[in-house]
Amino acid sequence: MFKWGAKPKQGYHVVNIIDEIETKQKTKVKPLVLGVDQVQQLLDAAQSFSGGRYLPYYVLSLFCGIRRSELKRLDPDNIKEGHVYLSETKTDEDRYIYLIGESSQWIEICKDKPVNVPVFDQQRKLLKVAGITNWQRNIMRHTACSMHWAYHQDEGALTSWAGHSIEVNRKHYRHAVLKQDAIKFWSLNPQGETVELLRQVV
Numbered sequence: 001m002f003k004w005g006a007k008p009k010q011g012y013h014v015v016n017i018i019d020e021i022e023t024k025q026k027t028k029v030k031p032l033v034l035g036v037d038q039v040q041q042l043l044d045a046a047q048s049f050s051g052g053r054y055l056p057y058y059v060l061s062l063f064c065g066i067r068r069s070e071l072k073r074l075d076p077d078n079i080k081e082g083h084v085y086l087s088e089t090k091t092d093e094d095r096y097i098y099l100i101g102e103s104s105q106w107i108e109i110c111k112d113k114p115v116n117v118p119v120f121d122q123q124r125k126l127l128k129v130a131g132i133t134n135w136q137r138n139i140m141r142h143t144a145c146s147m148h149w150a151y152h153q154d155e156g157a158l159t160s161w162a163g164h165s166i167e168v169n170r171k172h173y174r175h176a177v178l179k180q181d182a183i184k185f186w187s188l189n190p191q192g193e194t195v196e197l198l199r200q201v202v
Contacts, residue, residue, distance in 0.1 A: 029136070031136065031138065031139070031142045031172050031175070032134060032136045032139055032142065033139065033142050033143040033146045033147075033175050033177065034062075034132075034139060034140070034143045035181070036181055036184045036185050036188070038130075038132055039062060039143065039185060039188065040188060041130045041131055041132065042058060042062070042127075042130045042132060043055075043058065043059070043062070043106075043188070044130070045126050045127075045129040045130035046058040046059075046126065046130075047190075048129070049125070049126045049129055050122070050126075052113075053116050054116055054117075054118045054122070054123075054126065055109070055110060055113070056110035056113050056114070056115045056116070057071060057115055057116060057117055057118065058140070059103075059106040059107065059109070059110050060074070060079075060084065060107075060110070060115065061140035061141065061144070062140050062143060062144055063099070063100070063103035063106060063107070063144060064084050064097045064099070064103070064144065065097070065140075065141045065144030065145050065148070065161070065162045066084070066086065066097070066141070067089075067090055067138075067141060068117060068138075069090060070086055070088065070089055070090060071115050071117055072115075072117055073088040074086065074088075074115050075087065076111070076112075076113075076114060076115065079107060079110065079111040080111070081104065081107070081108070081111075082098065082099055082104065083096050083097060083098045083099060084096070084097045084099075084107070085097075086163070089163055090163070091163055091164070093163065095160070095161075095163050097161060098161070100148070100151070100186050101186030101187055101195075101197050102186060102187055102188055102189035102195055102197070103186065105189045105190055105191075106188075106189070106190060109190060141162075142172065142175070143185075144162070145158060145162050145169070145172075146175040146177045147177060147181075147182045147185045147186065148161060148162070148182075149169075149175075149177070150177035150178065150179050150181065150182035151179065151182035151183065151185075151186055153179075155169060183197050
């Protein structure tokens with residue numbers, strides 16, 4: 001509108017005043033991932049905080065990489081023993097998320113419970129219980145995708161599992177995670193036991 005008004009034949013003003021406004025430079029922040037110890041702390045906190053009300057949200061975010069917006073629309077009946085089915089997604093393409101390692105045990109605990117997405121204040125309190133201070137938007141999805149990549153080393157499998165393109169994967173999700181840490185991540189279980197996956201590296 002201001003550009004149109006500055007044209008000579010319009011004569012409303014001499015210059016486009018929007019051009020005079022100094023734009024704020026955006027600082028690019030590198031996406032973070034949670035370490036295995038932090039994941040364990042977060043799961044412990046989610047189990048104890050508010051009677052475990054938000055545990056399904058954190059389990060599905062951490063071990064399935066499901067977006068917050070997708071979790072809000074997730075039908076609990078689509079949480080199965082070996083997979084989670086998403087019928088409503090950000091990309092409008094439904095997908096199956098197959099469970100890896102011990103994540104199936106966490107899903108078993110959560111499959112009959114509603115997926116309650118915590119509001120900001122509740123999440124802040126839960127993170128304080130967990131002792132996590134380096135929280136970042138989408139950090140759980142970044143963690144899930146990075147651990148999937150480090151464990152499988154299969155870009156095609158990851159993009160299908162997570163529901164994003166290869167370009168997005170390379171830009172946001174290919175973090176430097178050791179395969180040893182990925183094995184530990186997928187070996188976490190509710191009982192805190194050492195399982196076959198973890199025995200490969202200890």
